[in-house]
Amino acid sequence: MGESGGYSEKDLIRMIRKWVPRERVPKRVKVKDTSDFFRVDYDDVVVLDSVPYFVRNNEREGRFGIDDEQKFWVKRARNLLTGDVKILKWVFRERFEARIGDLVFDCVRSPQKEARILELVSGKPAFMQGKTVLDTAGNQLRILDYIRGKTLGQAALELGSGHEDYFHNHFPELLREFIVLVEAIRFLHDHHEKHGDIRRDHIIKDDTTGHYRWIDFDFNYRHGESRFGYDLFGLGNVLLFLTGRGDVTTYRLLREDPEAFDRLSEDDVNIVFQNRVNNLKKIYPYIPEKLNRVLMHFAISAPLYYEETRELLDDLGEAREELKAGSWEVKKLGR
C-alpha cells in the first residue's frame, strides 16, 4: 500500500472537496512519508493508521517575549474520513536549560512523556485528548483533538468592566473552574507525573464543552527535593493572573496608581518575578483574606511553600467558601 495507504490522488481530492472551501482545494495532492516533518507541507496528505490527513499550517507558539515561533513538527490537519480538525505532533526531541530568574535547570521536550500522559488522561474532560501512532520511522507521532477556543488568559481579560465588577461578578466562577484545573493537575501528580509547563496559555476554554482543558504535556524538568514545585509555581502564577485580572506589576502601578504603589513593601512581590505584585489585597481591599494568603504563599516573604497540590487545593477550598460568604454579604448590603 505504501505511503498512500491505498488512496488514489483522485480519492483524496474528492475527500478534500467535502471538507474545505472550493478555492482551497488543491489541483494536485502528494502523499508524503511521515518520517521527516520538514518534508510535509501545506496541502500534502499523510496517512496514519490507515487514515488520511490533509495537512494545513504549522502551529505557532509565543514564549518569553518571542512571539509566534513556528513549530515545524506540529501541524494542523483535517481527518479526511470524518472532517475533524486534528493537531499532528511529530517527534522532536529537545534538551535545553530553562532560566527562571537566576536559576538554570535542565528541561526536555519528550514525545514519549506526552504519549504516556495522553493515555493516562484519556476520557478526562480537563485534558486535551489524543492518541499516539507510529510514523514510518517508528517514532511516536501524536494525533491530538484540536480545541477551538480562547486561552484562560484571553477569556479572563474579556470579563467585567473593571476589576471590582470582574471580581464580584465573574471571578467566583473562574475560581471554581480553576480549582477543577488544579484537581486535574493533582490527578497527574498522584500518578507521579508532572505537567511540566504550566502557563495560562496552556489552558484552553473548549467552545464545544464550555470547560477548560490543559494542553501541551511534553515538557519535563529535572526536579529536586520537591518533585512538583515548578508545577505548583505555575499554578500560583495562573491564580495570580486570574485574581488580578491580569498581571499587576510595580511599573503599571507606579504609572496608574502611585498611591497603591506607595502602600507596597518589598515583601509583597512575587518570589521569582519581582516586578509582579502578589499582595493584591493592598491594591484591591475587597479581596478576601484567605485568598490573599494563598497568593502570599508565592510571594518573596513566604516562610512556607506548597509542596503538594493537595495543600493548595485545601487552601483554595477555604478561600472559595470565604468568597461565597462574602458575596452573600455584598448582596445583603445591596451593592
Place this chain on the structure above:
Amino acid sequence: MENQAESPVKDKHLLIAVDESDSSRRAVLYVADFLGGFPGFRVSLLSIIPEPEQDFYETEAELKAWVEEKIGKANKMLEHYRTILIQSGFPEEKVRFRACVGEPKSLSDAILEIRCDLTCCTVVVGRQHKTRTEEFLFGSTSNRLVHEAKNCAIWVVE
C-alpha cells in the same frame, strides 16, 4: 557477688547522606573532626542518585549507561570519604558505604527510610546554600529532613 556477663555497649550509628557538593564534604569532615578516634560510634555513608527520569533519555541503554556512570562516581566519592573517616580514627569495620538509585520519592524520604532500616540514631547532612528561588521551586533536602524526621537527631552542618 555473682559474675555478670558484660553486655556490650551498642555503638551510636550515624548516617551521613552525601552528594558531590562541598557541603557534603564539610559534613564528613565535621564528623571526622568531632568523633574521629572516640569509641562507641560507627558510620554509614549514603549516596542516593536521584531517580533518573526516562524522558531525558532516548533509549533504555542510554539511561542504563547514565546510571552506571553515576553509581561509579558515587562509589569513588564514598570510598574517599570512608578513607577520611578511617584516617580520623574510626575503625575500618565501623565505616560502611552504600550508593543507590532513588525511587519516585523525595530524597529526604529515601534518606529517612534508610535511616530506619539501618537503625541510625542520627542523620548528618551538609547545608546547601540555595537561593530562595531555588528552594521555592525545587525544595531543600536538609529543611525537609529537619521537619519530617522522627525518633532521631538531624545534624545540618553549615
